[in-house]
Amino acid sequence: MKAGNLRNPRLAPLLALVMALVLTPLAHAEVKPLARIVAVVNDDAIMSTELDDRVRQVRSQLQSRNVPMPDDSELRHQVLQRMITEQIELQMAQRANLSVSDTQLNKALRSIAQNNDMTLDQFSQHLQKQGLSLGDVREQVRRELLINQVQQHEVAGQVNITDREVDQYLQNAGANANVQYHLGHILIAVPEAPTPQQAQAAKQKAQQLRERIESGKASFEQVAASQSDGSNALDGGDLGWRSGAELPTVFSDVVPDMSVGDVSQPIRSPSGYHLVKLLDKRGGGSADQQRDQVRRRLFERKVNDQLEAWTQEIRASAYIDNRLDEHGNTAGSSQ
Known part of the structure; x- marks a missing residue:
């Protein structure tokens, strides 16, 4: 369905x-x-x-x-x-x-x-x-x-989301089924089939960015806006409020155990390495609406899991000539 x-x-x-x-x-x-x-x-x-x-x-x-x-x-x-x-x-x-x-x-x-x-x-x-x-x-x-x-x-x-998936989520979530999380997100992307060197470089970059945030040299939002490859980068990495069912699959084992203000260690996914910050946490909606909410949220989680991978695929199949240099200028420009 x-x-x-x-x-x-x-x-x-x-x-x-x-x-x-x-x-x-x-x-x-x-x-x-x-x-x-x-x-x-x-x-x-x-x-x-x-x-x-x-x-x-x-x-x-x-x-x-x-x-x-x-x-x-x-x-x-x-x-x-x-x-x-x-x-x-x-x-x-x-x-x-x-x-x-x-x-x-x-x-x-x-x-x-x-x-x-x-x-x-x-x-x-x-x-x-x-x-x-x-x-x-x-x-x-x-x-x-x-x-x-x-x-x-x-x-x-x-x-598609089946009734069985909804039942399984409700069974596993128990008392936490309606808990919602306000998250920040940073993605350091890797190519579709990265070499071990490319994967390691992305992991090291994610670790360095986390250290920069934890040391107070830059805020999570500032690092997201300048370094993240995620679709929410220019919003300071703000993913908004999400229930456990809406969490991308790779986050679902990490976020529920975090305290407000925590920044996760780098989390590996096919898209790259992720840093997640728990900005806030709250209770969810009423029990009567729980099943419909879970179905919608499981749908959104599946979509979000697939969207970034799809974005990388369409970029890989396109001809792209990026003419900005490391200073943000075009060739021959003195901006």
């Missing part, structure tokens, strides 16, 4: 990003440098002006969440990696003739406006005052909805 639609792991951060932009004044007189190609993704190019705009948006988002700002070059690399993955997914959407209706777009935009305590008309007027247009925001949301459709078709649509 299918448990339902995949909740887009990037749509909620996008809505938060848009809200951060609404509340952040922009420099209207800024002079933009000459556009350069920063990456080629199959037949498409990502321009430096697009990257600059996206980095500016992510900075606003991080500031609104009080996440310490990563190094500029690290942030540019992180944002570009996200943009490359999105471009591949959008190309898949185009090949599959996927589309987003005006009704879907308007519903998403109304949600953004309501989260800002505005009507859609008020939201549009406020965007204009900030140097933004409703059309630009509509395009951002349209892209995210298309990406969600691709993920739904390629990953979530292939996931």
